[in-house]
Amino acid sequence: MAFKEGERLLLIDEKGKKFMITLGERSQLHTHGGVIELADIVGKEPGYKAITHKGLEFVVIYPNLMDYIEKMRKLPQTIQAKDSSQIIANTGLCHGMNVVEAGVGSGALTLLLCSIVEPGTVTSYEIREDFANLARKNIREYGCTNSVIKLQDIYEGIDEKDVDLVALDLPEPEKVTEHALGALRPGGHLFSFSPTIEQVIRLHDSLRYSDWMEVKTIECIVREYEKKRMGTRPKTLMVGHTGYMTFARKR
Numbered sequence: 083m084a085f086k087e088g089e090r091l092l093l094i095d096e097k098g099k100k101f102m103i104t105l106g107e108r109s110q111l112h113t114h115g116g117v118i119e120l121a122d123i124v125g126k127e128p129g130y131k132a133i134t135h136k137g138l139e140f141v142v143i144y145p146n147l148m149d150y151i152e153k154m155r156k157l158p159q160t161i162q163a164k165d166s167s168q169i170i171a172n173t174g175l176c177h178g179m180n181v182v183e184a185g186v187g188s189g190a191l192t193l194l195l196c197s198i199v200e201p202g203t204v205t206s207y208e209i210r211e212d213f214a215n216l217a218r219k220n221i222r223e224y225g226c227t228n229s230v231i232k233l234q235d236i237y238e239g240i241d242e243k244d245v246d247l248v249a250l251d252l253p254e255p256e257k258v259t260e261h262a263l264g265a266l267r268p269g270g271h272l273f274s275f276s277p278t279i280e281q282v283i284r285l286h287d288s289l290r291y292s293d294w295m296e297v298k299t300i301e302c303i304v305r306e307y308e309k310k311r312m313g314t315r316p317k318t319l320m321v322g323h324t325g326y327m328t329f330a331r332k333r
């Protein structure tokens with residue numbers, strides 16, 4: 083499986099710094115540790131060590147989905163993997179299911195959802211054309227073909243029916259509660275990501291007990307550890323807050 087021109091590759095240094103390139107698009111990669119001649123990578127196998135002119139080593143591999151999402155072009159804030167991965171644990175989302183999502187932003191959550199549900203579909207609502215176009219580009223270049231992005235305001239309604247999940251990452255999720263109820267199958271899930279607790283409270287207030295069950299809000303805090311010669315302990319710096327995740331299930 084030798085590297086060919088046109089292939090997307092990932093270069094990682096010993097500290098985990100990553101660069102994503104498409105082989106053949108440019109001749110050199112300028113890094114913090116010197117320049118790599120990209121022509122040297124053509125014909126090499128995954129695991130090849132590319133060395134900069136200053137002697138820094140980069141391992142060359144094919145990027146996976148999470149590498150791609152990390153390195154793709156982004157405009158608005160994307161949901162972090164620690165948060166979006168909670169969707170699977172709390173909804174049982176799997177292949178063949180159909181999802182409605184809003185807003186699409188740069189398409190980070192869309193890509194994750196597309197790869198989980200394939201051959202099911204992800205229909206995304208977005209009000210900004212520039213974001214919709216960037217997300218389409220990111221998704222097309224990754225190679226997903228089960229995404230449909232509509233330039234449409236989800237506060238006005240949802241066209242789809244019998245969907246398994248409605249996933250929201252927008253400012254006023256409470257405006258989508260009634261539309262989600264009409265779009266979901268019984269037992270289908272609503273997921274909403276919100277940075278502030280006021281948004282969570284407004285969403286909860288909109289979820290009638292007669293229509294929804296298993297309503298809960300969680301936060302995902304990840305603490306990473308580092309092993310050093312002097313001792314192993316939690317890293318000093320960590321991500322303090324990203325957002326709250328609310329789940330509800332249609333009765």
Ligand SMILES: C[S@@+](CC[C@H](N)C(=O)[O-])C[C@H]1O[C@@H](n2cnc3c(N)ncnc32)[C@H](O)[C@@H]1O
Pocket residue numbers: 158159160161184185186187188189190191192207208209210213234235236237251252253
């Ligand atoms: C934080 S971004 C979403 C990021 C995305 N989840 C990701 O991981 O890449 C919020 C998006 O919601 C869109 N949006 C806001 N209100 C909307 C509405 N009423 N209908 C559809 N999209 C909306 C914004 O334009 C923006 O792109």
